[in-house]
Amino acid sequence: MSLSVSFAGAGNLAWHLAPVLDNAGYPVREVYSRNPQHAQQLVARLYDGEVKASLDFSTSPSQVFILAVADDAIEQVAREIILPDGALLLHTSGSQPLDKLSYAAASGTGVFYPLQSFTKGVKVDFRQVPVFIEGDSAEVERELMKMAGAISRQVFRLDSEKRLALHLAAVFASNFTNYMLTLAHDATQKHQLDYNWLKPLIAETINKTFQVGPEQSQTGPARRGDFETLDRHMKLLQEDSQVAELYRLISQQLVDRYGEETEE
């Protein structure tokens, strides 16, 4: 018999995870959100869920409770949530340790961390998303393995410390690469250029890192130690001191890293 699930939080992660669990035999019964409209929108994506008005789940039909809230809200929600007997309480954060849930009166606690960048309205194939689980007992970990295995082909056990390191790596790999593309987009807009011209370059850059690894595939003026080009770019950026500072810092780190080499 499958477990049923309730969510606290209706943000980007819940938006993707709740319907996927719902379809995989883990019916999602309830969604709570500080913003009831967000809860309502998510419930509309479920077969048989309802909006929950408070964190009092004492009469809930569910066995699994998933905190899909901002990382810095987990502890507070764990303190406030009222759970039925026998409840399994999970959080979904890469950066927060399992013991953040110790404030809650749950029978078992665990972490269910899908390593992906989720945006409402942008589809994700969850089978390809690695899910990292951790439980406060072997029994909880068996249950989480089963649950994660129902929606993803890649499930791994990872402790809180290594999960934080993985989350840090993910920030560089996803959030910061995304910001670099935002700055590239800004530059094209400022100079009346077509951002689409950059797409084959971006696609090839990423493909290449998968083929030969990012360290090997680094190119550009900073890697070559081409200071004249760095100067030209800095002049273009002189009106935007924040972006100039970032340009200088990254270029300096690339010069330091590759400075020993010579490249024709």
Next chain:
Amino acid sequence: MSLSVSFAGAGNLAWHLAPVLDNAGYPVREVYSRNPQHAQQLVARLYDGEVKASLDFSTSPSQVFILAVADDAIEQVAREIILPDGALLLHTSGSQPLDKLSYAAASGTGVFYPLQSFTKGVKVDFRQVPVFIEGDSAEVERELMKMAGAISRQVFRLDSEKRLALHLAAVFASNFTNYMLTLAHDATQKHQLDYNWLKPLIAETINKTFQVGPEQSQTGPARRGDFETLDRHMKLLQEDSQVAELYRLISQQLVDRYGEETEE
């Protein structure tokens, strides 16, 4: 009748461009490199080319001479190269203005800038690479349009000033995103994690920027203003002051940029 071509420079760009031109009806006859071994390796990729030992092309059979050298070497090579009568001299740099070639005794000068990150040994489909051309006369530009059109489906005229801005955007879009992936790779290696776990995240991050644009697709603790998570990451980075400084700077810029919003 097609023109034949000689190259000065046998680096990453020449490695890709010379065989593509050779195959497209612009036979490449000669390759010069400071490193004769590099020239030899490139000539081996051509139908009928030979290694040139010096920049004296006065008896060359070619009409088009392509400087595929480091940006900061263009001016020097343009001063040193000896061309036959009627030669068209091109450089391939995004950052250098056309007039860097004015030191050479050429009949015409131009720029042929393929917007791509080239690495020897990693194949590129040149038809998808946007090529930006500029010439010192309408006649040169017509010739460059024809030549670029023989190898790429995307050819655009762009003046030196806008080309520099595009090159700056490309540094953010390619070189700096690549560096972020290198730092992610470093973090996985340092903490005994599998870099491959990040691949679906990286692929999805890039796909999403193409679907909704990078500004909309930004996620992560800095965008959410989640300072507790930023602190946790900073603690993990405390032994690596360079990376910590970069983490702090990018996160601060994201906080500044998205700080006005609230995201659940």
